[in-house]
Amino acid sequence: MLESIQSALAANQLVSGGMVLAALGVAAMWLREVPGKFAKWAKHFLVTTLTVDSREELLFPALVEYMDTREALRRLNNFTARTVRDQDSSYQSLADELQQGGRPRTAFSPGEGFHVFLHDGRLMWMKRGAQVGMAVVEKITLSTLGRDKSPLEALVQAAMDHRIARELNRIAIYVPSTYGNDWTRARLGNNRKLDSVVLKAGQKEAILADLTRFFASRARYESLGIPWRRGYLLYGPPGTGKTSLVTALASELALNVCVLSLASPSVTDEKIGNLLASVPARSVILIEDVDAFFQARTKADAQVRVSYSGFINALDGVAAHEGSVVFLTTNHPQLIDEAAIRSGRVDFRLELGPCDRDQLERMFVKFIDDPAAAARFADALEPGRWSPAQVQERLLKAATPEEALALFAQAPAGEVAVLRAA
Secondary structure, eight states: OOHHHHHHHOOHHHHHHHHHHHHHHHHHHHHHHHHHHHHHHHHHHHEEEEEETTSTTTHHHHHHHHHHTTTHHTTTTSSSEEEOOOOOOSSSHHHHHTTTTTEEEEEEEEEEEEEEEEEEEEEEEEEEEEEESSSSEEEEEEEEESOHHHHHHHHHHHHHHHHHHHHTTTEEEEOOOSSSSSSSEEEEEOOGGGGSSSSSSTHHHHHHHHHHHTTTTHHHHHHTTTOOOEEEEEEEETTTTTTHHHHHHHHHHTEEEEOOTTOOOOOOOHHHHHHHHHHHSEEEEEOHHHHHHHHHHHTOOOOOOOOOHHHHHHHHHHSSSTTTEEEESOOGGGGGGGGGTTTTTTEEEOOOOOHHHHHHHHHHHHSOHHHHHHHHHHHBOOOOOOOHHHHHHHHHSSSSSHHHHHHHHHTTTTTTOBBBBO
Protein backbone atom coordinates (compact mmCIF):
# COMPACT_ATOMS: atom_id res chain seq x y z
CA MET A 1 0.00 0.00 0.00
CA LEU A 2 2.72 2.48 1.05
CA GLU A 3 4.81 1.53 -1.94
CA SER A 4 1.88 2.22 -4.27
CA ILE A 5 1.37 5.70 -2.76
CA GLN A 6 5.06 6.50 -3.15
CA SER A 7 4.97 5.31 -6.73
CA ALA A 8 1.96 7.51 -7.43
CA LEU A 9 3.63 10.59 -5.92
CA ALA A 10 6.81 9.93 -7.83
CA ALA A 11 4.81 9.66 -11.03
CA ASN A 12 3.01 12.94 -10.30
CA GLN A 13 5.79 15.57 -10.48
CA LEU A 14 3.41 18.40 -9.67
CA VAL A 15 2.45 16.94 -6.32
CA SER A 16 5.98 16.04 -5.35
CA GLY A 17 7.26 19.49 -6.28
CA GLY A 18 4.59 21.12 -4.17
CA MET A 19 5.56 19.07 -1.16
CA VAL A 20 9.22 20.00 -1.59
CA LEU A 21 8.34 23.70 -1.79
CA ALA A 22 6.17 23.41 1.35
CA ALA A 23 9.02 21.75 3.22
CA LEU A 24 11.43 24.46 2.07
CA GLY A 25 8.97 27.17 3.23
CA VAL A 26 8.67 25.65 6.69
CA ALA A 27 12.45 25.43 6.92
CA ALA A 28 12.85 29.04 5.80
CA MET A 29 10.36 30.28 8.38
CA TRP A 30 12.16 28.35 11.10
CA LEU A 31 15.57 29.59 9.99
CA ARG A 32 14.29 33.19 9.83
CA GLU A 33 13.42 33.01 13.55
CA VAL A 34 16.79 31.56 14.50
CA PRO A 35 18.68 34.90 14.70
CA GLY A 36 15.95 36.43 16.86
CA LYS A 37 15.77 33.39 19.10
CA PHE A 38 19.55 33.31 19.34
CA ALA A 39 19.64 37.03 20.19
CA LYS A 40 17.04 36.54 22.93
CA TRP A 41 18.97 33.58 24.25
CA ALA A 42 22.23 35.52 24.20
CA LYS A 43 20.64 38.55 25.86
CA HIS A 44 19.13 36.37 28.56
CA PHE A 45 22.34 34.54 29.38
CA LEU A 46 25.07 37.02 28.44
CA VAL A 47 23.61 40.47 29.29
CA THR A 48 22.36 41.92 32.59
CA THR A 49 19.74 44.68 32.39
CA LEU A 50 18.25 47.07 34.95
CA THR A 51 15.25 49.35 34.34
CA VAL A 52 14.14 52.45 36.28
CA ASP A 53 11.17 54.62 35.32
CA SER A 54 9.91 58.01 36.44
CA ARG A 55 7.14 56.53 38.57
CA GLU A 56 9.91 55.83 41.07
CA GLU A 57 9.83 59.32 42.62
CA LEU A 58 13.15 59.18 44.46
CA LEU A 59 15.44 56.82 42.57
CA PHE A 60 14.72 58.09 39.03
CA PRO A 61 15.61 61.77 39.68
CA ALA A 62 18.56 60.62 41.81
CA LEU A 63 19.89 58.57 38.88
CA VAL A 64 19.37 61.40 36.40
CA GLU A 65 21.10 63.87 38.73
CA TYR A 66 24.00 61.47 39.35
CA MET A 67 24.66 61.17 35.61
CA ASP A 68 25.65 64.82 35.62
CA THR A 69 28.59 63.96 37.89
CA ARG A 70 30.02 61.20 35.66
CA GLU A 71 32.49 62.44 33.08
CA ALA A 72 31.85 59.52 30.70
CA LEU A 73 28.16 60.39 30.52
CA ARG A 74 28.79 64.11 30.22
CA ARG A 75 30.86 63.48 27.07
CA LEU A 76 27.86 62.10 25.16
CA ASN A 77 26.64 64.43 22.41
CA ASN A 78 22.91 63.73 22.84
CA PHE A 79 21.77 65.03 26.20
CA THR A 80 18.88 66.62 28.02
CA ALA A 81 18.63 69.09 30.91
CA ARG A 82 16.46 69.33 33.99
CA THR A 83 16.19 71.72 36.93
CA VAL A 84 17.51 70.55 40.29
CA ARG A 85 15.77 72.58 42.96
CA ASP A 86 18.35 72.42 45.71
CA GLN A 87 16.66 74.68 48.22
CA ASP A 88 13.22 73.17 48.38
CA SER A 89 10.80 71.16 46.28
CA SER A 90 7.69 72.33 48.13
CA TYR A 91 7.31 75.65 46.28
CA GLN A 92 4.34 75.73 43.94
CA SER A 93 6.42 77.04 41.05
CA LEU A 94 9.96 77.91 40.05
CA ALA A 95 9.01 81.60 40.17
CA ASP A 96 7.99 81.20 43.83
CA GLU A 97 11.31 79.60 44.63
CA LEU A 98 13.28 82.34 42.91
CA GLN A 99 11.33 85.01 44.80
CA GLN A 100 12.22 83.27 48.06
CA GLY A 101 15.92 83.35 47.27
CA GLY A 102 16.20 79.83 45.86
CA ARG A 103 19.04 79.08 43.46
CA PRO A 104 18.09 76.03 41.39
CA ARG A 105 20.77 74.57 39.16
CA THR A 106 20.76 72.63 35.89
CA ALA A 107 21.70 68.95 35.66
CA PHE A 108 22.58 67.38 32.30
CA SER A 109 22.05 63.72 31.42
CA PRO A 110 21.91 61.51 28.29
CA GLY A 111 18.87 62.27 26.12
CA GLU A 112 16.37 59.92 24.54
CA GLY A 113 17.90 57.16 22.45
CA PHE A 114 20.71 54.64 22.69
CA HIS A 115 24.05 55.39 24.37
CA VAL A 116 27.23 53.37 24.91
CA PHE A 117 29.72 54.37 27.61
CA LEU A 118 32.37 53.14 30.02
CA HIS A 119 31.62 53.34 33.74
CA ASP A 120 34.47 52.53 36.12
CA GLY A 121 36.21 50.72 33.27
CA ARG A 122 33.21 48.55 32.38
CA LEU A 123 31.29 48.68 29.10
CA MET A 124 27.64 49.67 29.58
CA TRP A 125 24.87 50.90 27.38
CA MET A 126 21.69 52.78 28.03
CA LYS A 127 18.35 53.18 26.32
CA ARG A 128 16.24 56.14 27.39
CA GLY A 129 12.73 56.83 26.17
CA ALA A 130 9.23 57.92 27.15
CA GLN A 131 5.83 56.24 26.97
CA VAL A 132 2.83 58.47 26.44
CA GLY A 133 -0.50 57.30 27.80
CA MET A 134 -2.67 58.52 30.62
CA ALA A 135 0.61 59.95 31.91
CA VAL A 136 4.07 60.40 30.46
CA VAL A 137 6.45 57.81 31.90
CA GLU A 138 10.18 58.14 31.29
CA LYS A 139 12.20 54.94 31.30
CA ILE A 140 15.94 54.32 31.56
CA THR A 141 17.30 50.85 30.80
CA LEU A 142 20.92 50.13 31.75
CA SER A 143 22.74 47.03 30.46
CA THR A 144 26.17 45.45 30.72
CA LEU A 145 27.84 42.25 29.51
CA GLY A 146 27.91 39.27 31.81
CA ARG A 147 25.70 37.72 34.44
CA ASP A 148 27.18 39.79 37.26
CA LYS A 149 24.58 42.39 38.25
CA SER A 150 26.75 44.08 40.88
CA PRO A 151 28.11 46.81 38.52
CA LEU A 152 24.57 48.02 37.76
CA GLU A 153 23.60 47.77 41.42
CA ALA A 154 26.70 49.77 42.35
CA LEU A 155 25.82 52.48 39.81
CA VAL A 156 22.27 52.85 41.11
CA GLN A 157 23.39 52.74 44.76
CA ALA A 158 26.00 55.41 44.07
CA ALA A 159 23.26 57.59 42.59
CA MET A 160 21.11 57.08 45.67
CA ASP A 161 24.02 57.75 48.04
CA HIS A 162 24.80 60.95 46.14
CA ARG A 163 21.21 62.14 46.57
CA ILE A 164 21.07 61.14 50.24
CA ALA A 165 24.35 62.93 50.96
CA ARG A 166 22.95 66.10 49.38
CA GLU A 167 19.82 65.87 51.50
CA LEU A 168 21.68 65.03 54.72
CA ASN A 169 23.91 68.05 54.27
CA ARG A 170 20.80 70.19 54.64
CA ILE A 171 18.29 70.49 57.44
CA ALA A 172 14.59 70.41 56.56
CA ILE A 173 12.48 73.12 58.19
CA TYR A 174 8.72 72.47 58.30
CA VAL A 175 5.92 74.90 59.12
CA PRO A 176 2.15 74.36 59.41
CA SER A 177 0.43 74.33 56.03
CA THR A 178 -1.61 77.43 55.28
CA TYR A 179 -4.49 75.52 53.76
CA GLY A 180 -4.44 72.22 55.61
CA ASN A 181 -3.83 70.62 58.99
CA ASP A 182 -0.47 69.15 58.11
CA TRP A 183 3.12 70.26 57.71
CA THR A 184 4.76 71.70 54.64
CA ARG A 185 8.50 71.95 54.07
CA ALA A 186 9.34 75.64 54.12
CA ARG A 187 12.98 75.33 53.14
CA LEU A 188 16.16 73.34 53.30
CA GLY A 189 18.76 75.08 55.43
CA ASN A 190 22.45 74.36 55.74
CA ASN A 191 23.43 72.00 58.50
CA ARG A 192 24.87 73.81 61.50
CA LYS A 193 27.77 72.12 63.22
CA LEU A 194 27.33 71.72 66.94
CA ASP A 195 30.86 73.04 67.44
CA SER A 196 29.75 76.37 65.97
CA VAL A 197 27.47 77.01 68.97
CA VAL A 198 29.56 78.23 71.91
CA LEU A 199 27.78 77.80 75.24
CA LYS A 200 28.97 77.64 78.81
CA ALA A 201 31.15 74.65 79.58
CA GLY A 202 29.20 71.38 79.70
CA GLN A 203 25.81 72.74 78.59
CA LYS A 204 25.98 71.56 75.00
CA GLU A 205 27.35 68.17 75.96
CA ALA A 206 24.65 67.64 78.60
CA ILE A 207 21.67 68.31 76.32
CA LEU A 208 23.17 66.30 73.45
CA ALA A 209 23.74 63.33 75.75
CA ASP A 210 20.18 63.56 77.07
CA LEU A 211 18.67 63.73 73.58
CA THR A 212 20.82 60.86 72.31
CA ARG A 213 19.88 58.76 75.33
CA PHE A 214 16.19 59.48 74.72
CA PHE A 215 16.26 58.26 71.12
CA ALA A 216 18.01 55.07 72.25
CA SER A 217 15.55 54.27 75.05
CA ARG A 218 12.31 53.43 73.26
CA ALA A 219 12.22 49.86 74.62
CA ARG A 220 12.66 51.10 78.18
CA TYR A 221 9.78 53.59 77.84
CA GLU A 222 7.55 50.85 76.42
CA SER A 223 8.44 48.39 79.17
CA LEU A 224 7.58 51.01 81.81
CA GLY A 225 4.34 51.98 80.06
CA ILE A 226 5.46 55.61 79.70
CA PRO A 227 4.80 57.62 76.51
CA TRP A 228 8.01 57.89 74.53
CA ARG A 229 8.31 61.67 74.37
CA ARG A 230 10.65 64.36 75.69
CA GLY A 231 10.21 68.04 76.45
CA TYR A 232 12.96 70.68 76.65
CA LEU A 233 12.81 74.29 77.86
CA LEU A 234 15.52 76.71 76.73
CA TYR A 235 15.31 80.09 78.41
CA GLY A 236 17.35 83.26 78.61
CA PRO A 237 17.71 86.74 77.11
CA PRO A 238 17.55 87.31 73.34
CA GLY A 239 20.69 86.40 71.40
CA THR A 240 21.91 83.70 73.77
CA GLY A 241 21.69 80.88 71.21
CA LYS A 242 18.39 79.13 71.93
CA THR A 243 17.25 78.62 68.35
CA SER A 244 20.81 78.07 67.15
CA LEU A 245 21.23 75.27 69.66
CA VAL A 246 18.07 73.49 68.45
CA THR A 247 19.21 73.78 64.83
CA ALA A 248 22.67 72.46 65.67
CA LEU A 249 21.28 69.52 67.67
CA ALA A 250 18.95 68.64 64.79
CA SER A 251 21.88 68.80 62.36
CA GLU A 252 24.05 66.65 64.62
CA LEU A 253 21.38 63.93 64.89
CA ALA A 254 20.01 64.26 61.31
CA LEU A 255 16.58 65.46 62.47
CA ASN A 256 13.96 67.67 60.86
CA VAL A 257 12.75 70.81 62.64
CA CYS A 258 9.02 71.58 62.74
CA VAL A 259 8.50 75.22 63.77
CA LEU A 260 5.19 76.04 65.45
CA SER A 261 4.00 79.49 66.52
CA LEU A 262 1.18 79.50 69.05
CA ALA A 263 0.50 83.16 68.29
CA SER A 264 -0.35 82.45 64.64
CA PRO A 265 -4.05 83.06 63.86
CA SER A 266 -4.04 79.99 61.61
CA VAL A 267 -3.13 77.65 64.50
CA THR A 268 -6.12 76.33 66.43
CA ASP A 269 -6.64 73.60 69.00
CA GLU A 270 -7.84 71.23 66.28
CA LYS A 271 -4.91 72.03 64.05
CA ILE A 272 -2.38 71.43 66.82
CA GLY A 273 -3.78 67.94 67.34
CA ASN A 274 -3.55 67.14 63.65
CA LEU A 275 -0.06 68.61 63.39
CA LEU A 276 1.24 66.52 66.26
CA ALA A 277 -0.24 63.39 64.73
CA SER A 278 1.47 64.07 61.38
CA VAL A 279 4.96 65.17 62.44
CA PRO A 280 7.50 63.83 59.91
CA ALA A 281 9.64 60.97 61.19
CA ARG A 282 12.74 61.90 63.19
CA SER A 283 11.69 65.47 63.83
CA VAL A 284 11.77 67.90 66.71
CA ILE A 285 8.99 70.43 67.29
CA LEU A 286 10.24 73.92 68.04
CA ILE A 287 7.77 76.25 69.78
CA GLU A 288 9.48 79.63 70.07
CA ASP A 289 8.74 82.54 72.43
CA VAL A 290 6.20 80.68 74.54
CA ASP A 291 5.92 83.69 76.85
CA ALA A 292 4.32 85.65 73.98
CA PHE A 293 1.45 83.16 74.00
CA PHE A 294 0.80 83.71 77.71
CA GLN A 295 1.02 87.48 77.32
CA ALA A 296 -1.46 87.37 74.45
CA ARG A 297 -3.86 85.27 76.54
CA THR A 298 -3.64 87.80 79.36
CA LYS A 299 -4.52 90.60 76.95
CA ALA A 300 -7.28 88.48 75.38
CA ASP A 301 -5.69 88.95 71.96
CA ALA A 302 -8.22 87.84 69.34
CA GLN A 303 -5.38 86.82 67.00
CA VAL A 304 -4.47 83.91 69.28
CA ARG A 305 -6.83 81.01 68.64
CA VAL A 306 -5.08 78.38 70.74
CA SER A 307 -6.56 77.72 74.16
CA TYR A 308 -4.59 76.88 77.27
CA SER A 309 -5.84 73.29 77.07
CA GLY A 310 -4.71 73.11 73.45
CA PHE A 311 -1.24 74.24 74.51
CA ILE A 312 -1.16 71.64 77.31
CA ASN A 313 -2.19 68.91 74.90
CA ALA A 314 0.69 69.95 72.66
CA LEU A 315 3.12 69.55 75.55
CA ASP A 316 1.62 66.31 76.83
CA GLY A 317 1.85 64.86 73.36
CA VAL A 318 -1.45 63.00 73.60
CA ALA A 319 -1.85 63.02 69.82
CA ALA A 320 1.85 63.03 69.02
CA HIS A 321 3.62 60.11 67.38
CA GLU A 322 6.11 57.94 69.24
CA GLY A 323 9.47 59.61 69.73
CA SER A 324 8.01 63.11 69.96
CA VAL A 325 10.50 65.80 71.02
CA VAL A 326 9.29 69.33 71.85
CA PHE A 327 11.63 72.30 72.36
CA LEU A 328 10.19 75.41 74.01
CA THR A 329 12.10 78.67 73.99
CA THR A 330 11.38 81.80 75.98
CA ASN A 331 13.03 85.07 76.88
CA HIS A 332 10.87 85.46 80.01
CA PRO A 333 10.29 82.15 81.82
CA GLN A 334 8.62 83.96 84.72
CA LEU A 335 5.65 84.74 82.44
CA ILE A 336 4.89 81.06 81.82
CA ASP A 337 2.43 79.23 84.03
CA GLU A 338 4.58 76.84 86.04
CA ALA A 339 1.94 74.11 85.74
CA ALA A 340 2.38 74.22 81.96
CA ILE A 341 6.05 73.32 82.20
CA ARG A 342 6.00 70.97 85.14
CA SER A 343 7.96 67.70 85.15
CA GLY A 344 6.45 65.28 82.66
CA ARG A 345 5.73 68.09 80.23
CA VAL A 346 9.21 69.57 80.35
CA ASP A 347 11.91 67.06 81.26
CA PHE A 348 15.04 69.13 80.72
CA ARG A 349 15.61 72.82 81.42
CA LEU A 350 18.60 74.80 80.24
CA GLU A 351 19.33 78.45 80.96
CA LEU A 352 21.33 80.28 78.31
CA GLY A 353 22.71 83.63 79.42
CA PRO A 354 25.35 86.22 78.61
CA CYS A 355 28.89 85.02 77.98
CA ASP A 356 31.14 84.11 80.85
CA ARG A 357 34.90 84.45 80.56
CA ASP A 358 35.40 80.96 79.13
CA GLN A 359 32.79 81.60 76.44
CA LEU A 360 34.39 84.89 75.48
CA GLU A 361 37.76 83.21 75.08
CA ARG A 362 36.40 80.28 73.04
CA MET A 363 34.34 82.57 70.81
CA PHE A 364 37.39 84.66 70.07
CA VAL A 365 39.39 81.59 69.04
CA LYS A 366 36.52 80.57 66.79
CA PHE A 367 36.87 83.79 64.77
CA ILE A 368 40.56 84.62 65.29
CA ASP A 369 42.77 81.60 65.91
CA ASP A 370 45.12 83.18 68.42
CA PRO A 371 44.86 81.60 71.92
CA ALA A 372 47.13 84.17 73.57
CA ALA A 373 45.12 87.07 72.15
CA ALA A 374 41.90 85.27 73.10
CA ALA A 375 42.99 85.15 76.74
CA ARG A 376 43.78 88.88 76.70
CA PHE A 377 40.45 89.57 75.02
CA ALA A 378 38.49 87.59 77.64
CA ASP A 379 40.35 89.35 80.47
CA ALA A 380 39.51 92.76 78.98
CA LEU A 381 35.73 92.21 78.88
CA GLU A 382 33.54 91.94 81.94
CA PRO A 383 31.76 88.57 81.94
CA GLY A 384 27.96 88.57 81.96
CA ARG A 385 27.70 91.76 79.84
CA TRP A 386 27.51 90.42 76.32
CA SER A 387 25.23 87.91 74.63
CA PRO A 388 26.80 85.42 72.19
CA ALA A 389 24.98 87.20 69.34
CA GLN A 390 26.59 90.54 70.28
CA VAL A 391 30.04 88.98 70.54
CA GLN A 392 29.63 87.22 67.21
CA GLU A 393 28.47 90.41 65.48
CA ARG A 394 31.62 92.30 66.48
CA LEU A 395 34.11 89.48 65.98
CA LEU A 396 32.81 88.99 62.44
CA LYS A 397 33.89 92.55 61.67
CA ALA A 398 37.29 92.33 63.33
CA ALA A 399 40.46 91.16 61.59
CA THR A 400 42.79 91.64 64.58
CA PRO A 401 42.48 91.48 68.37
CA GLU A 402 42.92 95.26 68.54
CA GLU A 403 40.01 95.81 66.15
CA ALA A 404 37.85 93.43 68.20
CA LEU A 405 38.48 95.32 71.45
CA ALA A 406 37.88 98.65 69.71
CA LEU A 407 34.49 97.45 68.46
CA PHE A 408 33.46 96.47 71.98
CA ALA A 409 34.64 99.80 73.34
CA GLN A 410 32.47 101.61 70.78
CA ALA A 411 29.21 100.12 72.09
CA PRO A 412 26.09 101.97 70.90
CA ALA A 413 23.77 103.71 73.35
CA GLY A 414 22.05 101.27 75.66
CA GLU A 415 24.76 98.66 75.23
CA VAL A 416 27.24 99.12 78.05
CA ALA A 417 30.57 97.39 77.70
CA VAL A 418 32.94 97.36 80.63
CA LEU A 419 36.56 96.97 79.53
CA ARG A 420 38.93 96.08 82.27
CA ALA A 421 42.62 96.82 82.14
CA ALA A 422 44.21 94.19 79.98
